[in-house]
Amino acid sequence: WSAAAPARGYFYSDGVRSLAVGATVGAAVASRRTLATQAAGPAFDVVILAGGKGTRMKSETPKQLLTIQGKPVLQWSLNTYCSMAEVRRIIVVLAEQYRAAEWLQKYHGRVEFADPGDERQDSVMSGLNCLEQHDESGDHLVCIHDAARPLVSASAVRRSVAQAAETGAALLGVPVKPTIKQVAPRTDKVVGTLNREVLREAQTPQVFRRELLMSALQYVARDKLTVTDDSSAVEATGHVVRMVEGEDSNLKVTTPEDLPVAENLIASGLVVPPPDSDPAPQVAFIIGGPGSGKGTQCDFIVDQLGWSHMSAGELLRQERKKGGPTADLIEECMQNATIVPAMITVKLLVAEIKRKHQLGVTRFLIDGFPRSVENSEVWDTMTADFVKVACAISLEGDHQELRRRLIKRGSEAAEARSDDNVEVIERRLRNHEDQARPVKAIFASRNLLHIVDAMGTPDEVFARVQQALPVSEQT
Numbered sequence: 116w117s118a119a120a121p122a123r124g125y126f127y128s129d130g131v132r133s134l135a136v137g138a139t140v141g142a143a144v145a146s147r148r149t150l151a152t153q154a155a156g157p158a159f160d161v162v163i164l165a166g167g168k169g170t171r172m173k174s175e176t177p178k179q180l181l182t183i184q185g186k187p188v189l190q191w192s193l194n195t196y197c198s199m200a201e202v203r204r205i206i207v208v209l210a211e212q213y214r215a216a217e218w219l220q221k222y223h224g225r226v227e228f229a230d231p232g233d234e235r236q237d238s239v240m241s242g243l244n245c246l247e248q249h250d251e252s253g254d255h256l257v258c259i260h261d262a263a264r265p266l267v268s269a270s271a272v273r274r275s276v277a278q279a280a281e282t283g284a285a286l287l288g289v290p291v292k293p294t295i296k297q298v299a300p301r302t303d304k305v306v307g308t309l310n311r312e313v314l315r316e317a318q319t320p321q322v323f324r325r326e327l328l329m330s331a332l333q334y335v336a337r338d339k340l341t342v343t344d345d346s347s348a349v350e351a352t353g354h355v356v357r358m359v360e361g362e363d364s365n366l367k368v369t370t371p372e373d374l375p376v377a378e379n380l381i382a383s384g385l386v387v388p389p390p391d392s393d394p395a396p397q398v399a400f401i402i403g404g405p406g407s408g409k410g411t412q413c414d415f416i417v418d419q420l421g422w423s424h425m426s427a428g429e430l431l432r433q434e435r436k437k438g439g440p441t442a443d444l445i446e447e448c449m450q451n452a453t454i455v456p457a458m459i460t461v462k463l464l465v466a467e468i469k470r471k472h473q474l475g476v477t478r479f480l481i482d483g484f485p486r487s488v489e490n491s492e493v494w495d496t497m498t499a500d501f502v503k504v505a506c507a508i509s510l511e512g513d514h515q516e517l518r519r520r521l522i523k524r525g526s527e528a529a530e531a532r533s534d535d536n537v538e539v540i541e542r543r544l545r546n547h548e549d550q551a552r553p554v555k556a557i558f559a560s561r562n563l564l565h566i567v568d569a570m571g572t573p574d575e576v577f578a579r580v581q582q583a584l585p586v587s588e589q590t
Contacts, residue, residue, distance in 0.1 A: 157280040162242030165262035166231025179262035185241035191265030198389040206242040279322035287361030288315035316363040401482035403510025404547040406517035407569040409482035427484035430463040457493035507558035510569035
């Protein structure tokens with residue numbers, strides 16, 4: 116992609132209009148490239164451990180619910196993860212009696228809960244099991260984070276995730292500064308001084324492929340091994356764990372003295388947490404081909420799971436009815452079975468998302484988009500700062516069956532559609548098959564792609580779609 120050279124898919128019969136659209140898209144890409152780069156990275160899930168009692172805090176209130184500058188300790192890291200576009204699902208391991216807190220209600224639909232266990236590893240497994248209920252793939256990355264570390268930065272999280280994407284296991288750590296003495300049990304006799312050059316203080320998040328971590332936790336439980344963190348469990352299996360640079364500001368709130376330290380870090384500007392804002396819009400793309408039943412499945416998801424549906428094709432048809440140069444270009448693309456310039460489509464989608472988000476809607480289904488790599492690139496650059504992609508569901512079926520459905524739809528429609536004749540249908544199906552491959556590859560590389568069989572009754576297909584959606588909780 117180059118600001119100076121518009122992508123191939125943006126040239127149509129009217130070269131003047133196409134070049135103007137391409138130049139506008141190029142300018143938008145250039146101006147927002149930094150945001151897109153910041154948001155780029157592997158998708159991952161998050162398990163925040165907030166089930167500890169914190170006896171060393173000498174407080175009846177669990178330490179994760181004590182406040183820093185008026186906000187619960189848990190909320191600080193929760194805001195950080197909610198601000199990251201790469202996050203798929205967030206599981207908070209928290210006792211049920213604390214979940215009704217007023218401040219937590221704003222995360223409804225973005226956060227799921229799991230019950231804490233007796234030991235840390237039990238709580239981690241509880242969170243992992245919650246993830247596995249709606250996502251059987253074990254290849255996804257998962258961040259395990261202590262709620263008692265409220266000041267973790269997004270950049271530190273991304274460093275650990277990037278390393279885990281390569282090696283399967285990584286954690287944050289910082290050099291040990293004090294001199295560390297080794298003492299004999301019971302006598303406290305000093306028996307040695309440890310070399311600080313090879314010592315690191317472990318932090319969270321600790322990031323793993325989910326299947327690897329679950330296997331490690333099962334291994335230490337079976338052999339009754341004692342581990343103090345998740346990395347120790349994976350280390351016990353012989354798998355290599357890499358440490359990446361952490362941050363001294365990523366302190367753990369353990370004693371009453373730690374709370375003012377955290378407050379001072381924020382007040383001094385040494386730590387700049389994300390703003391306390393409403394959860395960003397979350398989008399699921401339905402990218403099946405023509406006739407695959409995208410609209411029907413979106414209706415099911417809206418009715419039964421509470422998502423808000425937007426059809427890129429319908430938004431374009433509404434814009435076409437308004438008349439004018441943009442409407443003419445949309446009509447031309449539909450007649451020729453070519454892709455409408457992405458700048459037009461994305462502007463319409465973004466405007467609708469923003470309108471509904473102001474009304475409190477946080478989860479959106481978009482069908483009929485993206486239809487090309489260029490669509491995906493323009494979407495990334497225009498939405499990197501405020502929209503999170505939850506998943507991409509590809510509804511796939513037999514070519515002849517899809518053709519039959521489209522012809523039947525055209526014959527039964529009360530209002531004839533210019534793109535529902537046999538010749539155009541064949542072009543649309545062929546074009547979709549060619550264009551969908553690289554688009555699906557993009558989402559697959561981000562661990563966001565779910566391929567769903569679109570053959571069968573609508574109810575049968577919906578059962579498969581439900582399993583593909585990363586968040587099934589109703590809002």
